[in-house]
Amino acid sequence: MSEHHHHHPVSGKNLFITIVLNIIITLSQIVGGILSGSLALLSDAMHNLSDVVALLIAYWANKISSKPKNNQKTFGYKRAEIIAALFNASALFxxxxxxxxEAIHKFLNPETIDSILVIALGFLSIVLNAISVLLIKDDAKHNMNMKAAYVHLLTDVMTSVAVVVGGLLMYYFNLFWIDSIITVLIAGYLIKASYALIVESISILMQSVPDDINIDELKIDIEKYEPIDNIHHLHIWKLDDHDIHLEAHIDFNENLALKEVTKICDEISDAIKKKYHITxxxxQPEYEKNDNKELIYS
Structure with missing residues (x-):
């Protein structure tokens, strides 16, 4: 028994414009970082690059999610997004x-930086990221991928503000070492965000039980039904960001009619889906079957 979740369609036009804007930001900051000698600009460019990839993944996932399942890919292409996210996060890490x-090296050996270029490109990033935020604001309310991209774009605005502040300090006070400090702060944020995404992606690919599901509590919830003797061979995993699957063998303590078994299984399924958000x-109902009765057994 399965449920089908209809996801809010993402605005292709707004998403495309947002991707183009972030590509402009990324390329301008990479060129500007090289020309000005600012690592802070380069680190902010990498932060924006992460958004470009996240937006492309969201756009791609939105397109391929509609591709039909087939005899070879019975789950469709849902895991493709997770694989892409893992690759993206690992590269950014x-x-x-x-x-x-590099920032530590430059901090110990400070060099003159073209602060005007840093300030100008920092302002450009703030403006274009603010436009991007407004463009995908509505989609972020209904789509998890877009919500993640929305949060990233908001943090981009803040990191670009830090770059501008650093540029101003370099311009007025010649504090060129501040560039290294801002670089470390932005890179530190990238590591934190990337690591969390790496852990989550690997957890999904390893078919781990979602963190918010307590297996022992679920076992009690199922075995409290009077005709049920025990639950065993339990497997719970996330297929992607949205879908959680559960399969299990359930022993009945009576040799009930198939119609009655089906009714009880439906009751259990409805209750468990509602409480644990399983999709x-x-x-597999059983009666007096001689098999291993461990809860977790493969």
Whole structure:
């Protein structure tokens, strides 16, 4: 028994414009960072690059989610988004570490930085990111991928403000070492965000039980039904960000008619889905079957 969730359609036009704006920000900051000698600009560019990839993943996921399942891909293409997210987060984690190492080197050996270019490109990033936030604000209320992108874009505005403040301090007070400090702060944020995404993606790919589901509590909820003797061979996993699957064997203590068994399984399924937000549940009813009765057994 399964439920179908209809996700709010993402505005393709607004998403496309947002992607273009963030590509402009990223490329201008990479070029500006190289020309000005500012690592803070480069680190902010990497932050914006993460948004470009996140937006592309959201756009891609929105397109491929409608592709039909087939005999080879019975789950469809839902995991493609998770694989892409893991690759993106791992790459950003490595880039952030590199930026921190370079920032330490530049802090110990400060160089003159073209602060005017840093300030100008920082302001450009603030303006274009603010426009991007407004463009996807409505989609973020209904779509998890877009919500994540929305939060990233908001943090981009804040990191760009930090870049501008650093540029002003360099311009008026020649505090060129501040560039390294801002770089470390932005790279540190990138590491924190990337690490969380890496852990979550690996957890989904490893078919781990979602953190908010307590297996022992779920076992009690199922075994409290009078005709049920025990639940065993339990598996719970997330297919993607939205869908949680459960399969289990359930022993009945009576040799009931199939119609009655089906009714009880439906009652259990409806109650468990509602309480634990499970989207697809498969129950195998059994009676006096000689198999292993451990809750977790493969």
């Amino acid at each position: 490595g880039i952030a570490l590199f930026l921190i190492i 697809h549940m498969t129950i």
